[in-house]
Amino acid sequence: NAGVTQTPKFQVLKTGQSMTLQCAQDMNHNSMYWYRQDPGMGLRLIYYSASEGTTDKGEVPNGYNVSRLNKREFSLRLESAAPSQTSVYFCASSATTGTAANQPQHFGDGTRLSIL
């Protein structure tokens, strides 16, 4: 029962470097999400994908890009990392389809990213 798998679990980058965070789910879910978690701020949505082939901005998309590679995989890319992007990143998926927003989200264990 893998659920949502995120790689890597930890990463340290220098300012200006780029990297891609990987996320895969094995629950055949339509919708996938990327959040960042910062102390005292809860989780904030970066981007989401309501279905394969579609992506939309969330609350804090600046400095990030995403790719919904197929139904299973949803990657998050930092093109030029900045210290303000130091955070814990969570990927989630849900069975939400169309207008139905009542399906719970299933979360990965997170990627802890530090940018020096």
Added chain:
Amino acid sequence: AQSVTQLDSQVPVFEEAPVELRCNYSSSVSVYLFWYVQYPNQGLQLLLKYLSGSTLVKGINGFEAEFNKSQTSFHLRKPSVHISDTAEYFCAVSRPNQGGKLIFGQGTELSVKP
């Protein structure tokens, strides 16, 4: 725009005591409400959800929450906590026709002491 406010950032409590974690939301339309728990160095797990119907919902690990539409609240309760309940708890809302996006509160750190 909708928002979620968790009224306490930290709640210390002794083992076997009751606890209430408070959550208020603002929205001009109907919402779905969720409580998630996050144990150290882990992702979030669903505790319970309110979609419609009975305003008292029961979740895992003995937790329950009551939806109060007039007060726009969704407080989480447990009658007797255990050391293992020590974790961070998040209240979240989503709206119909919004792709399932969740808006989270800031989180409440529950610390259960022996």
